[in-house]
């Protein structure tokens with residue numbers, strides 16, 4: 001069992017509280033991503049898990065045992081960093097085997113001269129070499145074992161760093177933005193390899209990134225941090241479809257979710273000057289309506305198949321081939337940006353210019369509601385007039 005549990009972890013640097021009481025559990029074999037804006041405390045938390053940093057209070061449990069007092073090397077954890085941290089003067093094989101040699105040989109036998117004559121070092125050398133080869137094969141870097149880091153591409157260096165972490169058979173694999181130095185195409189490739197590595201090893205992975213696509217595509221669950229606090233921990237699809245707050249809704253999803261300020265009074269909701277059809281239930285005063293860009297569609301101005309139909313002014317079109325992104329504003333809310341994501345070029349767009357009046361349609365059940373402070377209003381709804389009249 002090598003699950004991980006954090007109990008009320010707190011950490012300050014000087015007067016700055018960086019982690020404000022984090023508690024959560026990661027199951028044995030789970031792939032969990034920690035995401036959040038720069039400076040929210042992701043690396044600090046990872047360093048606390050690995051033992052490189054000490055929390056001010058709180059407990060780190062690995063495999064059910066409290067590890068606060070254990071040194072990093074006794075925690076049986078491997079960590080991969082953004083900058084790879086390879087030894088430049090050593091070959092790939094030496095980089096990978098280095099930590100095994102350190103762990104298994106006494107100090108005197110690690111010295112180059114004694115290494116050659118010490119019987120324990122001589123006996124160990126082929127064992128380590130075969131372990132290095134096995135890991136290199138798994139990561140497809142066998143042909144690079146004699147090169148130095150300077151002779152490798154970014155993706156190859158990252159694989160060496162992964163190999164070095166993997167060869168130690170850790171219980172927990174911690175990664176701090178391991179792909180951020182790679183170009184976009186290589187990132188997608190290594191991302192897939194890390195997912196496969198997780199599947200083939202079955203180890204517990206904690207993966208730090210500020211790239212939500214990485215987090216969403218690789219993880220079983222994602223923990224979203226903001227200023228040292230846990231905003232939400234859930235599966236990628238739950239984070240996307242069922243965010244607890246506007247902050248979560250905004251962080252997850254690209255293009256960003258539309259947040260529309262609304263005023264509700266006596267069950268009547270308004271977006272700007274425009275009255276929303278239907279009755280607003282369980283919300284009052286200033287509230288926020290949120291709508292994913294793909295939940296909006298272009299409609300003909302005579303279309304009656306949609307709950308909402310609002311005038312839209314387009315400022316920019318991004319044609320990505322398989323889909324089209326429209327950026328603009330709803331005429332009712334000219335101060336608020338509105339984004340739409342259409343599966344392909346719509347007939348309603350052909351022959352139009354930026355000046356052409358367009359209409360956006362969407363259904364009330366695709367709206368999420370939040371109060372003015374950004375907390376989700378779960379029992380809020382827009383109820384169609386017709387169904388109300390029928391009651």
Ligand SMILES: Nc1ncnc2c1ncn2[C@@H]1O[C@H](COP(=O)(O)OP(=O)(O)OP(=O)(O)O)[C@@H](O)[C@H]1O
Pocket residue numbers: 013018036037038039040041042043044045210
């Ligand atoms: N050793 C330190 N001394 C003082 N302040 C620190 C130290 N380490 C981190 N901090 C501060 O703690 C906060 C959190 O840092 P951390 O590195 O954990 O953020 P992060 O979420 O990993 O950010 P990024 O995405 O930019 O890597 C930052 O404000 C940072 O300046």
Ligand SMILES: [Mg+2]
Pocket residue numbers: 042043044176
């Ligand atoms: Mg960091």
